[in-house]
Amino acid sequence: MIQNVTFWRKILYLCGIALLLFPLYVIGRPATGDPATTAGARPGGMLAKLRTQYDLSQAQLGEIDPASESMRLATLGMRGVAANILWTKANAYKRTENWEALVATVNQMAKLQPNFVTVWEFQSHNLSYNVSVEQDDYRFRYQWVKKGIEYLVQGTRYNRREPRLFWTVGWYTGQKFGRADEHVQFRQLFRDDTDFHDFMSQYVDVDGEGQGPKGRPDHWLVSRLWFQRAYDLVDRLGTASLRGKAAHIFFADGPKALMNQADAMESEGYHDEQAEIAWRRAGEEWHAFGDRLVPTSWGVNIRLNDEESLYAEAGKLAKELDGLAPGVRTAIQQEKLAKLSDAERNALKQSLEQIRDEETLRLHFDAQRKTTVTDRDVAERAPANTRARAFQIASRAFEAQTNAERIDRYRSNVNFIYWRTRCDVEQKPETVTARRHIYQAKTKQTDGELEQALKEYDQAWDLWAKILEQNPGLMEQLMAEDLVEDVKGYVDLLGQLEQRLPADFKLMNLLKLHGLPTDSVGPAKGDSAAPAPTAQPPASTPADKAAATQSTPDKPSEAAPAPAVTPAVTPAVTPAEKPAVAPPKAEAAASPAKS
């Protein structure tokens, strides 16, 4: 009897197990492939489908490496401990300059944690920026920068859905080779490094779009191709894949790479149609960047090219509103003016240049704010029969104005106008010619042909004077600072010829703006008896460089530039405008940890 009970209990258990196998199969059946891309592939059970839906499976993140998997298994669940030990060892090897062991250790680290993006970012930066500067020979420095880039490229294979990694490859390939102190040497080494070209060709079109002048790959163009890969990935995955990185700064680097390439080309002596084409291409891509829909921290998407059209629309709507409520705007303004105190009224009458004390300045701005008439104010006073329409127009005008202001802020982050203008100017034949004259002047000066050099400089200044006259906005920008450096070279040449800078020098206004070398000004050309002009006071400091978009020179152990932060968005309340809606706080993107 008992035996029977035991027997039947076992049968019952077996049946229970068999029954449980069915739901287990439904839940846990593995996928055999991606049905979207592979014919006959099965999507698998519930868990496999969920993994696919949320992109959690290893295969969707990137390559699966048997070495990595076996190493992780070999740690017997103590992967974290092993990773800690490897990180400690890596730091010790770096400290004791044991570079081979360091590389071996970072490779092991990457195999243990292939999907931990920070490992790739941190250690590639370590190799390219920190280890490279420890080498005295520039060729070894180049090799180590390359090692860091190759390491990071490896990381992109394991993390195909991380546009940050692709962007970082582009950044290192461009900035580390192109902005280092030894950029001249690095650029040449890159051009000649066929092994590296072959390596990169597996991922980007080095032999096609990566070709620079004379059919040799240019690292700026290759970096742009990596940026493009990052952009394509974001277009496919959405901007959430940026993980907090500011989208407009992220997308700006591709066109900037073209500009850097064009600039580098000209500094190497290519002043012909190639330079014009390069700048034109950069301008087109900058314009395309301006047309790109970029998310903002205000929750709206903007296009950087739209600012002018939005302001125009706001102006048009304001006129339409004034048409619906004629004279109302003026009347409201008069009313507000009347309510001002005498001090405020007096302060408002003065222009900013006339104001000499802080109290008056404060009163001036207060008065401006108090006398601002917004479209909504006008709409409220519109005649009853048009009031509803007036409110509609006021609302649209406000939206257009607000978006235009937002675009303006985002533009300032990437110095959008400057680079647009620069591309427009640089692609013109006269600009290329002007640059060629300066290049030849420097070359001739180095070769000792001082008189010829002087002639070249003079021709260059004639052209630059015309260019700056047509584009006065460039006078306070980066390009002008470079020009001032060239003028200093000219002044040195004059010094060698025992001459001084003439008082009627074509770019004198530029020098005044950026600081005139007062001890070098002589009489105007053709007027040897005229006394030397009095030194002009140094001009006000020029506008800030576009630091967020300009690369910085390489320094020893310099950290890679931190991914840009979404700009602070505290609204500026200007008296002429309605207060903008306070946007949500920006989130800072995580920067690679320093070693």
Next chain:
Amino acid sequence: MILDQEIPKFFDWFLQSLIVAFPVTIFCVAFFGWLIGFLISATRRGPVEGFYAVAKVIAGAVSDVVHFSLRRTIAMTMLAVRESLRRKVLIAFAVFVVVMLLAGWYLDVKSDQPARLYLSFVLTASNYLVLLLALFLSTFSLPNDFKNRTIHTIVTKPVRPLEIVLGRVLGFMFVGTVILAAMCLVSFFFVRSGLRHQHQFSVPEGQVASATKGQTTTDAHHHHTFELGTDGNGMTDVTAGHTHSVTKTADGIQVRPPSGMLQARVPKRGTLQFFDRSGKPGSGVNVGSEWMYRSYIEGGTLAAAVWTFENMTADRYPDGFELEKDIRVFRTHKGNIEKGIRGSIYLVNPNPAAKVKTSEEIPFVAREFVVDKQFIPRRLKAIEDGAVRDVDLFEALTHEGKLQVRILCSDPGQYFGMAPADVYVLDAEAPFWWNFVKGYIGIWLQMLLVTTFGVMFSTFLSGAVAMMATLSCIVIGFFPQFIVGVARGSIEGGGPTEALIRIVTQANLSTDLDLPNWGVNIIRALDFLFMQVMQVGANILPNYGDFNTAPWVAYGYNIEPALLGMHLLRGLAYFVVVSLVAYFFLKTREVAK
């Protein structure tokens, strides 16, 4: 290669150890062993009985030693060997072979120093596998015998505890040695075949005769450039740590197999003295590096680094000698990026009254992270009475076999960094295979230590606990500096308890613990006790890193006989002492009595 401490002369070390260290250690072990035994015995039986019990044990020990039988010990050894084979110990070798086969997955084939990488890999893999093997073999053997009661069949025979202990240790060591020898052989051929490669150089027809320089094909992820001399022979540049000789023949240009990859340099090291920028003896400059292994001398000044070498005789170096250096450069300004920093070498007579005081300047350009060779010929130019003339190096510039090598940096504002081991005279080249074997002897010594400790712990602990105890000794042995640093507080993060709390709460090392003061105090007190014990352990237990001679082999330096001798004697000392401790533990254990 980094040498943190100078290797003392073997006999100096031996005499000092024999006179000071060894007797003190023996005395301490004996005294504390007796004291601990007495305290335990007194606790159980009272002081008088306890004293007699301890005396009886000591008397029994003397008797055991006197009646020690080699035949019985060998029998126990064979028993241990058979037991090891029964436990399928050869799987360790199979794992090793699998690791070698799959090594290509893990090794960076594009490494700049593939020889170093391969050698480090095989030595490290062998080291860890063999230590694991020794750990598991030694710690479970006796406890299993106790559990299965097979120990009774042994102790009832006229076998003494000392013979049991020695038999186990020798048996496991025999098995481990055979496996290690096999690993050594497999590794050697793995390294040789892994590094073997061949380059080609193709020259278009009709250009062979005129070709004097060129580039080889890319093989093993690298290529070389080379230049030929007028005699049609030349060498490639040094890439990936090696070079090839190149010969022009009628058929073309032949590139020979690699050389310089597997070496065992025998360096003659000298004593180093720094001189400051005004030429006075000093200590060198720190340029801000966290690692203070090297000191720096300023360029364009009288700052210098002077090595004094002894036994520099014409018999040893009939044609001259090879001076090898591995120095560092620190630039305070970029200077000419494409040119290296220049330096000067002067050979100086240590005798201030010598007629010929110094050689003419031997200029060089510093190269970092490579072994830069400079051949100093026997006949060279030196300065005598203000005039430059040809002299014989050994006749004019040495004094009682001593020669000074003075190195200066020529470029103002730049610095050379040097440590004592960075500059040496290449005395000879030892056979690589023998150096490789010596590297494995270091691993063998580590295996001896693990086996001995494992057997010792297994005499009174269960298998798993003995394994954990032995593993703890290994971990302490591999990280003694870290443990001492934590104990002394020079490493942030606190002791084990505090570190565990920081891990769980994800607090970083430098912030205060988010606990009330009394909690923090308790934790710190606990950790203090832990760390004192661990510090004692770190100072007493063997430092496995010291026995690890893999860097010597990987960097291509001969493992000095003095070093090997010191390691062997220290290993032997540990073996003797720990075996005796194991003997006493086994003897005092209640087994079928």
